Amino acid sequence: MKPYRHEVKYYECDRMGITHHSNYVRFMEEARVDWMDQVGFGYDRMEAEGVVSPIISIECEYKHTTTFKDVIEITLMPVEVSALKISFEYTMKVGDTVVCTAKSKHCFLENGKPVVIEKRFPEFYHMTIGYLEQ
Numbered sequence: 213m214k215p216y217r218h219e220v221k222y223y224e225c226d227r228m229g230i231t232h233h234s235n236y237v238r239f240m241e242e243a244r245v246d247w248m249d250q251v252g253f254g255y256d257r258m259e260a261e262g263v264v265s266p267i268i269s270i271e272c273e274y275k276h277t278t279t280f281k282d283v284i285e286i287t288l289m290p291v292e293v294s295a296l297k298i299s300f301e302y303t304m305k306v307g308d309t310v311v312c313t314a315k316s317k318h319c320f321l322e323n324g325k326p327v328v329i330e331k332r333f334p335e336f337y338h339m340t341i342g343y344l345e346q
Contacts, residue, residue, distance in 0.1 A: 215287045216243035231278040243286040272314040
């Protein structure tokens, strides 16, 4: 699985020239969408079939600042999977320096009601479980 790369844009920086902390949540989403595409089960496919996956919790630990034009390499891995939820951990680096670590937890809904992902998308569920066993 190749890491997602995001080049910090000028507008993502605050008056001090530092990437605003709120952007890291967007970077996580970009990386998650990319990961889903790489494993062959993109968000667009899920949503086309009527299932959405909102964030129910998020944690970020900012370790070093980033600035305009820095390229942040983001790796993520599923770390918890249940019938209704999935959690990912993220490591964001510029070069060899870890700039942020994070975690997000998501549920799955169809028509506003919880979806048992193992039944609704069994291949996605089993593929994700396979990552936990590595």
